[in-house]
Every structure is written in C-alpha cells, then in structure tokens.
Amino acid sequence: MRDTGNPPPRPDGTPPRAPSPGRSGTGRRARHAAPAGRRGAAPRRVAARRRWWDRVLVADPGLIQLQAGWRSLVAMVTSLAAGHVASLALGLPVLLGLMVGGMMGLMSAFAVAENTWERVARAVLWMPFPFGAMLWLAARFDDRTVQIVLTVCAMTLIFLLSRYGPLALLTGMMLFNGVMLGMLAGIPAALTGRAFAVALLASAAVLATRLLLCFPTPREDLLRTQRAFVVEARRLAGTAAAALGPDAGRRGVERRLDRSLRHLNLVTVTIDGRLAQPGTSADPVTAELLHRHLFDAELALRGIGRSALELSRLDPPEPLREAVTAALEQVRDAPLTRAGGLRRRVRAIRDRVEEACEEARRDAAAGPAGTRAVALAARTADLLDVLAGSLSSWLALGRDLPAAPDAVPFQQAVALENNRITGSAGPVRRVLDARSERGWRRIVPVVRAPLHAAAASAVVCPIALAVDSQRLYWGLVGVMITLFGTNTTSERLRKLAHRVVGTVVGAVVGVAVLEVIGRDHPYATIAVVVLGLSLGAYGMQRAYALWVVGLVTALVQVYALTTPDGGMEALLGERLLDNALGVAVATACAALIFPLSTRAIVREAEHGYVAAVEHLVGQVALRWGEPGGAVRLRGAARAVEAALYQVTAVSEPLVRMPAGVRGRRADHRTALLSTATGHARTLAAAADTVVRLPPPLAERALLITGTLVGSLRTLDHRLTTGQAQGGWRRTGPLVQELRKALGSSPPRPEAARLLTALGELEALDETLAAFAEARGLDVPDRPAGAPVAPVPPAQQHPGVGRAAGPVRSGSPSAGVRPE
Numbered sequence: 001m002r003d004t005g006n007p008p009p010r011p012d013g014t015p016p017r018a019p020s021p022g023r024s025g026t027g028r029r030a031r032h033a034a035p036a037g038r039r040g041a042a043p044r045r046v047a048a049r050r051r052w053w054d055r056v057l058v059a060d061p062g063l064i065q066l067q068a069g070w071r072s073l074v075a076m077v078t079s080l081a082a083g084h085v086a087s088l089a090l091g092l093p094v095l096l097g098l099m100v101g102g103m104m105g106l107m108s109a110f111a112v113a114e115n116t117w118e119r120v121a122r123a124v125l126w127m128p129f130p131f132g133a134m135l136w137l138a139a140r141f142d143d144r145t146v147q148i149v150l151t152v153c154a155m156t157l158i159f160l161l162s163r164y165g166p167l168a169l170l171t172g173m174m175l176f177n178g179v180m181l182g183m184l185a186g187i188p189a190a191l192t193g194r195a196f197a198v199a200l201l202a203s204a205a206v207l208a209t210r211l212l213l214c215f216p217t218p219r220e221d222l223l224r225t226q227r228a229f230v231v232e233a234r235r236l237a238g239t240a241a242a243a244l245g246p247d248a249g250r251r252g253v254e255r256r257l258d259r260s261l262r263h264l265n266l267v268t269v270t271i272d273g274r275l276a277q278p279g280t281s282a283d284p285v286t287a288e289l290l291h292r293h294l295f296d297a298e299l300a301l302r303g304i305g306r307s308a309l310e311l312s313r314l315d316p317p318e319p320l321r322e323a324v325t326a327a328l329e330q331v332r333d334a335p336l337t338r339a340g341g342l343r344r345r346v347r348a349i350r351d352r353v354e355e356a357c358e359e360a361r362r363d364a365a366a367g368p369a370g371t372r373a374v375a376l377a378a379r380t381a382d383l384l385d386v387l388a389g390s391l392s393s394w395l396a397l398g399r400d401l402p403a404a405p406d407a408v409p410f411q412q413a414v415a416l417e418n419n420r421i422t423g424s425a426g427p428v429r430r431v432l433d434a435r436s437e438r439g440w441r442r443i444v445p446v447v448r449a450p451l452h453a454a455a456a457s458a459v460v461c462p463i464a465l466a467v468d469s470q471r472l473y474w475g476l477v478g479v480m481i482t483l484f485g486t487n488t489t490s491e492r493l494r495k496l497a498h499r500v501v502g503t504v505v506g507a508v509v510g511v512a513v514l515e516v517i518g519r520d521h522p523y524a525t526i527a528v529v530v531l532g533l534s535l536g537a538y539g540m541q542r543a544y545a546l547w548v549v550g551l552v553t554a555l556v557q558v559y560a561l562t563t564p565d566g567g568m569e570a571l572l573g574e575r576l577l578d579n580a581l582g583v584a585v586a587t588a589c590a591a592l593i594f595p596l597s598t599r600a601i602v603r604e605a606e607h608g609y610v611a612a613v614e615h616l617v618g619q620v621a622l623r624w625g626e627p628g629g630a631v632r633l634r635g636a637a638r639a640v641e642a643a644l645y646q647v648t649a650v651s652e653p654l655v656r657m658p659a660g661v662r663g664r665r666a667d668h669r670t671a672l673l674s675t676a677t678g679h680a681r682t683l684a685a686a687a688d689t690v691v692r693l694p695p696p697l698a699e700r701a702l703l704i705t706g707t708l709v710g711s712l713r714t715l716d717h718r719l720t721t722g723q724a725q726g727g728w729r730r731t732g733p734l735v736q737e738l739r740k741a742l743g744s745s746p747p748r749p750e751a752a753r754l755l756t757a758l759g760e761l762e763a764l765d766e767t768l769a770a771f772a773e774a775r776g777l778d779v780p781d782r783p784a785g786a787p788v789a790p791v792p793p794a795q796q797h798p799g800v801g802r803a804a805g806p807v808r809s810g811s812p813s814a815g816v817r818p819e
Contacts, residue, residue, distance in 0.1 A: 054231045061228035061267045062221045062274070069538030071214045072109040075206050076530045079105025082205035086198040096185060100195050101202035103177055104128065108206045109537060111170050115218040117211055123170055124207040130174040132196030138182025139189040144469070150179045152457040155476060159449035159483065176480075180473050222274050226395070229267045229294070233301055233391070234332050236260045240308035241328035244321055250312065257305050265641070268298045269421055272638050288632075293394035295634040299685055300387035302678075304328070307380045316373035319359060324377050327384055354381065421642065423649030427605040428487040431596055434604075448594045452483055455593060456586040464578055474575050478582020482590075488598055488650060489591055495544060496583045500576065502548025507572045509549065510556025514568075519560050529554040598650070602666070605650045606775075607719045609643040609673060613768070614712040616640055616680055620687045620757070621705035624698065637684035644677045669774050676767040683760040689753045700738045704758075707731050708765055715772045727778030728769050735762040 060066055083101020087094050104127055112123040134154065138147055158172035181187070187195060239260055243253040271294060275287040308328065316324075357374045429445070436444040456479045464475035481499070486492045510532075517524040536550020555575075556568065563571050616636040623631045651666045693701060707729050714726045735758050742751060773779040 054227070057224060057228045058231050058235070058263070061270060062225040064221075065538050065541050067214070068109075068113070068540065069534045071113075071210065072106075072537035073530060073534040074209050074213050075105040075109040076102065076533055077105075078206050078209040079103075079108070079202045080526060080530070082202040083198055086201045090194045090197060092191060092194050092198060096187065096191070096195065097198050099181060099185060100198045103131070103181060104199050104202040105206055106533070107170070107173065107177065108203070108210070109533075111166075111173055114166070115216045115221075117216055120210060120216060121207055123167055124203050124210070126167065127170065127174050128196060128199035128203050130171045131178040131199055132192065134175045134178030135182050135187065135195060136189065136192040138179045139187050139192050142189075144465075147179065147183050148461050148465070148472070151176070151183070151472075151476060152454055152461065154179050155457045155480065156450045156454040158480065159453045160446070162449070163446065180476075184470075184473065218274070222271065225267060225271050225274065229264070229271065229297075230391075230395075232260060232264045232267060233297070233387075234334075236264060236301055236305055237328045237331040240305050241325050241332060243309050243312040244325045244328070253312075254309060257309060261302060261305060264298060264301060266421075268294055269638065269641055269645070273421065288635075290394060291638070292634050293390045295638065295681075296390035296685060297387055297394055299681060300383045300390060303383045304380055304387065307376050307383065311373060311376040311380070314373045314376070316377065317359070320357065320373060320377050323355075324380055327381065331384065331387070354378070357381075421645050423646060424487040424491065424601065424605075426646050427601050427608060427650055428596060430608065431600055431604045444594055449483060451593050452586065452589045453479060456483070456582070456589040459585050459589070460582050463581060467578065468574060471574070471578065474578035475582040475585075478579040479586040480582075481579075482583045482586035488596075488601060489587060490598065490652065492583070492587045492590065496580065496587070498543065498545040499548055499579055499583065502545035503552050503572070503576045503579070505545075506549040506552025507556065510553040511568060513553065514556055514560050517557075525557045525561075528557050532557075601650050602647070603719050605643070605647045606669075606673075607716055609640065609647050610712055610716045610719065610768075612636070612640045612643040613676070613680060613764070614709055614716070616684065617705050617708050617712070617761075620683065620761070621702055621709075623687055623689075624691055624693070624701045624705070631688070633684040633688045637681045640677055640680045644673055647673055665774070669771060672767055672771040672774065676764055676771065679760050679764040679767060683757055683764060686753050686757040686760055691754055697738065697741055700734065700741065704731050704734045704738065704761065707734060708761065711765070711772070712768070715768070715775065715777055718772070718775060718777050724777055727780065728772045730769060730780060731765045732762055735759075 056066065057063065079101040080098055081101075083097040083099075083104075084094060086092075086101065087097020090097075107127055108124050112120060112127075114120045114123060134150070138150060141147065141150070154172070154176040158169070158176055161168040161172040236257070239253060239256050243250075243257065272291055275290060308324065311321075311324065357378050432445040432448065436442050457476055460475040460479055461472060464472045468474075478499075482492050482495060486495055513528055517528065519525075532550040532554030534550075536547040536554075539546025539550065552572075556572070559568065559571055616633070616639075619631050619633050619636045623633065648670055651670050691701075708731050711728045711731075714724075714728065717723070717725045738758060739755065742755065769779045
C-alpha cells in the first residue's frame, strides 16, 4: 500500500474527509501551506539529517537553556556598552554608567522571557521607570534607616505584585533593584535624572539587539522540541536493539531504557504545554491533531521498548532476534526527510519479522518460551507500524494542516511556568484557596508571601547591618532567592544546599581566574563577568547550583576592583554567611506565618491526581455512552500525567531514605500512581473509538465506569477530609461479566479495542485500589473465584516507573489503532 501523506483514518475505521486545497481544519487558509511537490514532507528543522547538534537538542529540548544563556550574553554586552557610552555622553562616572546599564541588561535577560515581540518590547522599555523612581527616592532620603525601610517595602512589593502577572512582577523587582543600587552606590539626587537616562538608553539598546539576535520564535521552538522527540525516539529504538544483542548487559540496558522513557515523556508533556502558547500552531484543531499523534507515537515507543526488553530475557530463535533487531535499527537510522519514509521502511521489514514468527511457530521444540517470544516479536512489529503511522502523520502536520469531520479544538491540559512543567506551585495554591474561602482569611493568599518577605527582611536587616553596613543587601538577597520559586520547606532547604555548594565552587573558580587575568585588565574582567553570567543562565534550569557558580565567578572579578589582596577569602565567607542567614530566616518565617504542612500539600496533589483520573474515566463513559460526542480522551490522560508531575514534585524528600525505612511509603505511593498513569495513558488510546453496543451491554459498560468513579470520589473524600466515607468497590467482577457477554455476542470490528480498554480499566482499578489501601481506605480482597485473565508478555504495560506491587496489566499500545 502506497503512503500518500494523507490524514490517518478515524478511530472507527471510516476514512477522514479530505482537506480542501489550501485550507486548514477550521476552514481558513493555512498560513504555512506546503509548496507544490512537498505535500507530506516533514519540516526541515525536524527531519533534517543527523547532526552533532542533536546531542545538545536532546539535553535541552527547544533550546530553552541555550536561549537563556544567549539572551544573557547579548543583553549584558549591549547594556554594558550602552551604559559606558551613555555615561561618557551625559557626564556620569563610568562605573556608575556600567552599573546602571548592566542592571538593565541583567533584568531583561532573566526577568523578560516573553514569546511575542510586543510583550518583550513593553517589558524592556518599562523597566527604567520603576527603577528610576526608586533610585531617586533612595537618593532623596539619604538616611540609612529610611533606606532600610524602603528596602523592606520594595521586597514586600515583589511578592505582592507577583500575583498580577509578569509585568507587575518585573515592576516589583525593578523597585527593589533601584533602592538597592541607590544604597550601594550612594548616588546623589542631582545625578538620578542622568542615571535614569542611562537606564532608558541601555534598555532601548537591549531591546534592539534582542529583537535582532534573540527574536522570539515560539513556532520554531516547538519544531526544535519535535526534533528532540524524534532524536530521543531514535535513541530509544537503538537502546531496544542493543537489548537484543547476545552480549547485552541487561541491567545497563534497562537503566538506559528507563532513562530514555522518562526523558521522552518529559519532552512530550512539554510539547503539549507549548501547544497552548501564542504563535505556536495555526489553530486549535491543528494543535489537537499534533497532540493526538504525539500521544500515540509515545505510547507505541513505550510498548516497543518494553517488548524488546522482555524479548531479550527469553532467548528467542536467532532468525527472530535478527529480524526484530533489524527492524529496530531501521527505526534508529531511518531518514525523515519525508514524513512517510519511515512508514514505508517499517512495512518492508514487517514481512521479514512475520516470516521469522511463522518459522518459530512451526518449530515444535520452541516450547512456552518460544511461543511468548513469537508473540512479543509480532507485537513489536505491530507497534512499529503504529509508530510509523503516528509519527509520519505528526511530522507531516508541519506542512499540511488536515481536517477531519470529528475535529475537536485543543484545550490546554499541561501548564508551563517559565517553560517548565508546573510542580509544587499548583497544589500549594489550591491548599491556600481552600483554606481562605470565608471571612478575613480571604486575604491570606494575597498577603501570605509578602508577609513572609517583610518579616524575614525586618529580621535580617539589623543583623546584616551589624555585620557589614556596606553589604546589607547580601542578607536580603538570601531572603528573596529563598521565597522566590519555592513552595515547601524541602525545596527551600535544597535551594540553600545548592547556594552553598555553588558559592564554594564559584569562589574557587573565580579566584583561579582572577589569578590568571589579574586586576589591571578591565576588558578581560568584563569578559569574565559576562561569560560567567551567561553560562550560569544556561545552567540555571538544569541545576540552581550551576547558576550560583557562574554568578560567584563573575562577582569575584567585580569584588577584586575594591578588595585588597588577601581579603577576598574573608569577603566571600562573609557573603556566604549573610546569604545563609537570609535563607534560614526566610525559611523559618515561611514555616511560622500562615504555615502549610507538607502533608497537606501532598494530599492536595494526590487529590488533584484523583480528580484528573476521575475526569478521564468520565470521558471514557461519555465516549461509550454517546459515541458521536466530542471527547478528548488523550487530553484527559495528559492531564493525569501533569498531575503526576505535581505529586512527584511535592513528595520528593529532602534526603532519600534507604529501603525499609518508614519514609519510603511516599515512594511506594508515587510508584503506584506512576503505574496507574501508564494504565490511564493506554486506556485513553484504547477507548477512543466509536463503540455502538446493544443497550444491555452499554448499561454494563457504564456501570463499570460509574463504579470506578464512585470509588474515586470515596478516595477523594478521604484525601480532602481525612475521614473514610465507605470503601473501595472493585470493578473486576463487572469487567469479567462484560467480557463474557462480549464473547457470546456477534463479533464486532471494535471488539479488540474495547477488550483492551476493559483490561486497562480493570488494571487501573487494581492499581488505584492499592493506592487507596495505602491511604487508609477499606479495600475488599479479590474474590477467591474471580478469574484473572493471563496477559501475554507482549501486552504488558511498560509504566512510567516500576510497579510497586503485583498489578495486572492490559495491552500497552493495542488501542493506538484498530487491530
């Protein structure tokens, strides 16, 4: 069958409506229609030949970290040059001009990361105004007490304004920077006007270079992330092929495979989050199609990896091993300059795998292990075909925007904060809102963080002032970094550890660089400062300690301008002490003022997870009850994955305890939810088909989903109130009854997918029952006579992590397309 690059068939097997020439799924003319002769081609940025750059792209999907480093480099070079020129033109001291200009560059690089040029321009040109106002105010009141009060107020405003969007947060940060620079530099009031002019000119220059060299391109960022997915998929196929080698180290290959699967899931969830960003896709229908094909491709890759790993343990016949290995190597090495190329290659090698399977079946001496190996190999071939279809359709959307009669607009299921998946912020916000619904407590979510900042600053300022009145801001910086971007005590203490380690390493590196370049080479000093900040910005999202290393390396060069020989070690020790003081005081204030226990946050995260699963099961019921309804099963499954990320973020312990210690119970619960997420993912794909059952069978199917929803609500009540209201009701007996009824009814084309969905629904029920039991809910034992259908190894679900107990599983990817 020749691949035409057309849209894939609908889930019910009916062909889709052909797209109108030059039109997208919404009827509007496509913005990026493919040139003649290139229909079905994958975007060049996604499907180009292999490059050394792919290693960087896989480590940094979308090049977010690299863009942050490049943005910092461009902004710092431009702002320092503009500050220098402007200070000479306006008659300001050069050092003051560099400080003011550098502040504009630093804040534009770190605090302005919008994805449209209009938002970037608005934010960058707004920065000088709050900065200049507070700079004048600090100079106007040349009194240390008044300046400390202004500093505390500015610190409080940062966290008060952070609730009202990025521009408001930037305003608060610039107010704080203005008063801090006024205290540090001691600028006379007569020079504040010219300093404001320097800030304005530096901001304009930074904006010009950012639009020229760092223009926001959300669509290109998405294509780079797609490329990262393709590269990671090829790597996973290569790892699976290596697992089938005769001398493969099983443990090493399994670790590599698990790591690749985790990274693949991170990339796919990130892509889903970016699909909702402005300028990413042409329309919501196209975004939904991208989401669906990507979901199916990831599901197939998981099944391929786990099937190959299981096959490697069975010592299959050599022809079978060679055929499957050749198929996986083809996926690893297939060029994707044409979106349909991979599918044609897979179809060509699938015949070879089927021939090898037939030979193995005819071999009477194969035994049970040989039979399982044949099933695994055949399943791998099926999954490769599924992967080829989904991946080719997904890549082709870069050029073609197909339409389907059952098109459903995309709805965001994954929220991103600073281009990263939301972690503990969501559960903390929900806990605060739930506790602040009545009376005066309604203001708690608004004033909680500002009160933490105000109280911590009021305590730190006198102590830091007594240590060194000229470097009061070191303690305040510790307060700000502790409260900004952290939500639990564990996160704050981990950030303290990163700060300490980064400061020590940065001090060693900075002093070593200082010994090499000396103190009398200003251009070399500026170059080290710019490079240190840029490299730190590049590594910040990977590890906060990397940013601190770059920052301290740069600061050592700046401190050397005013610190005599032999005094650098004491100065850096004092800085570390003040930072640690600010962190400790801020952590204590956050734990004492309107405290939120980690246990409550964990329960709220688990409540969000249970609610996401309940929504998914409700969508399954809607699909089975109203076959023609608009249902987003894959989007609901992706929301379950996003909820799992939040549970993992808030459950991560400060120190991981060894096995057998009481603290590992949280790991056990997280592992159960990880396994449940895998079943939810497969359920979404398997159930997404039009099933027209007779009324008695439809009622039984809805009874199964209703029973599971009822159990989920009982578990949710336990999590939110701490009290049990009933127990868990198993759906296994109901599923077995429906299976028997389906077996006795006339065969239907969608029966295979329905049975797969029922198996995954039962496995999801079993896994969540184990989680409910771990949370103190009464769970009845499985009836002694209840049959448990054996699951072929080829159909065992890979999961997100290791199962925390014996959990029955269904088919991992059988529901990606009709069997």
